[in-house]
Amino acid sequence: MKKEEAKRIFRQYIKKQGLRNTRQREEILDVFLSSGGHITVDELFDKVKKRDSSIGYATIHRNLNLLLEAGLAEEIKIGKEKTRYEQMHMREHHDHLICLECGRFIEVVDENIEKLQNRLAEEKEFTPVRHKLEIYGYCKKCR
Amino acid sequence: MKKEEAKRIFRQYIKKQGLRNTRQREEILDVFLSSGGHITVDELFDKVKKRDSSIGYATIHRNLNLLLEAGLAEEIKIGKEKTRYEQMHMREHHDHLICLECGRFIEVVDENIEKLQNRLAEEKEFTPVRHKLEIYGYCKKCR
DNA sequence: GGTGTGTTGAAATTAATTATCAATATCTTA
DNA sequence: TAAGATATTGATAATTAATTTCAACACACC
Ligand SMILES: [Mn+2]
Ligand SMILES: [Mn+2]
Ligand SMILES: [Zn+2]
Ligand SMILES: [Zn+2]
Numbered sequence: 067m068k069k070e071e072a073k074r075i076f077r078q079y080i081k082k083q084g085l086r087n088t089r090q091r092e093e094i095l096d097v098f099l100s101s102g103g104h105i106t107v108d109e110l111f112d113k114v115k116k117r118d119s120s121i122g123y124a125t126i127h128r129n130l131n132l133l134l135e136a137g138l139a140e141e142i143k144i145g146k147e148k149t150r151y152e153q154m155h156m157r158e159h160h161d162h163l164i165c166l167e168c169g170r171f172i173e174v175v176d177e178n179i180e181k182l183q184n185r186l187a188e189e190k191e192f193t194p195v196r197h198k199l200e201i202y203g204y205c206k207k208c209r
Numbered sequence: 210m211k212k213e214e215a216k217r218i219f220r221q222y223i224k225k226q227g228l229r230n231t232r233q234r235e236e237i238l239d240v241f242l243s244s245g246g247h248i249t250v251d252e253l254f255d256k257v258k259k260r261d262s263s264i265g266y267a268t269i270h271r272n273l274n275l276l277l278e279a280g281l282a283e284e285i286k287i288g289k290e291k292t293r294y295e296q297m298h299m300r301e302h303h304d305h306l307i308c309l310e311c312g313r314f315i316e317v318v319d320e321n322i323e324k325l326q327n328r329l330a331e332e333k334e335f336t337p338v339r340h341k342l343e344i345y346g347y348c349k350k351c352r
Numbered sequence: 353g354g355t356g357t358g359t360t361g362a363a364a365t366t367a368a369t370t371a372t373c374a375a376t377a378t379c380t381t382a
Numbered sequence: 383t384a385a386g387a388t389a390t391t392g393a394t395a396a397t398t399a400a401t402t403t404c405a406a407c408a409c410a411c412c
Contacts, residue, residue, distance in 0.1 A: 086358055086409050107399085122361040127400065143286040149399085163335045172333050179325045186319050187344055192306045194346040201326055202341075206334040229378050229389055250368085265392040270369065289400095292368085358409075365402065370395105377390070382383100 069099045072138055072155040079136035093118055094129045098139070099156055104171055106148045144200075161199035167208035212242045215281055215298040222279035236261055237272045246300065247285065247293045247314055287343075304342035310351035 076095055080087060097113045098105070105113075111126045130151060133139035142150040144164065161179075163172040179199070187194040203209075219238055223230055240256045241248070254269045273294060276282035285293040287307060304322075306315040322342070330337040346352075 176329050179322055182322045190315055191349040192346055193352040194344050197344040199342045201330055201337050202339050203335055203337040209336040
């Protein structure tokens with residue numbers, strides 16, 4: 067299962083940094099990886115709280131930052147909306163079509179676009195590491 | 210000149226909303242349009258202050274929000290860095306290569322990528338309005 | 353099990369943005 | 383062009399999101 071793979075990566079990162087594993091850390095990790103992506107801090111906090119009602123808000127933040135550092139999560143900031151956190155290792159890379167009306171995220175991949183991006187970077191003597199493509203507009207239901 | 214065109218759009222927007230033009234508003238508009246893009250609130254504040262030292266910080270924020278609403282500016286949020294504001298009407302559309310080491314923005318356009326994006330949206334029955342493509346990596350100097 | 357030190361929850365702090373408010377400026381109209 | 387209605391401003395307070403602080407606690411290595 068992919069989730070176990072992601073967990074291993076995180077535990078490895080924790081150990082490598084001389085940090086420690088805790089009950090709370092494991093809960094947050096598991097809830098995050100089960101969340102399906104695009105989750106806000108508050109949503110994650112609420113979900114973790116259902117399993118461990120004594121969890122602190124700061125602990126959610128601290129561990130989300132670790133997930134970012136470990137490369138398991140990525141921030142998504144859209145306009146004035148709350149920051150969302152996308153899972154990076156559980157799922158294949160993908161880009162987003164984002165509906166300006168209902169806020170829906172449609173996940174897409176286009177291999178040709180990916181290739182052209184690399185070529186474009188190459189032309190500018192730029193070494194690409196990752197990218198973010200977001201197309202805003204109106205989804206099937208809202209257009 | 211393109212700057213006058215952008216100014217006209219802004220003044221039109223202001224009037225349409227039943228708002229009023231002011232000395233401060235015109236200063237902020239002019240400084241923003243002369244800034245070259247990717248400016249932070251603080252940088253804009255400092256630049257405007259040089260022309261009008263009595264300007265308030267809140268006024269910068271209020272008018273930046275109007276520029277956003279009018280479609281003349283767009284927010285760029287990269288990781289934990291301060292929000293930057295990109296000019297939208299003074300300049301042609303472009304995407305960004307962003308150096309993870311020195312923070313440099315390289316501006317690029319690839320017509321083929323743009324076309325493929327539209328095709329991709331079409332396939333999902335999605336009507337694209339605008340998009341944001343950011344490629345993170347290392348620039349010529351830093352790689 | 354003991355010990356050193358990383359982690360936690362609660363509360364305080366910081367940083368960014370927005371709201372409040374009284375004084376002032378702008379725009380429309382007469 | 384003077385008047386009046388109301389939008390705007392600057393200063394400051396309030397709000398929000400994220401981080402820091404700190405004493406109690408818990409994990410990891412022995
Ligand atoms: Mn996604
Ligand atoms: Mn740019
Ligand atoms: Zn929609
Ligand atoms: Zn660089």
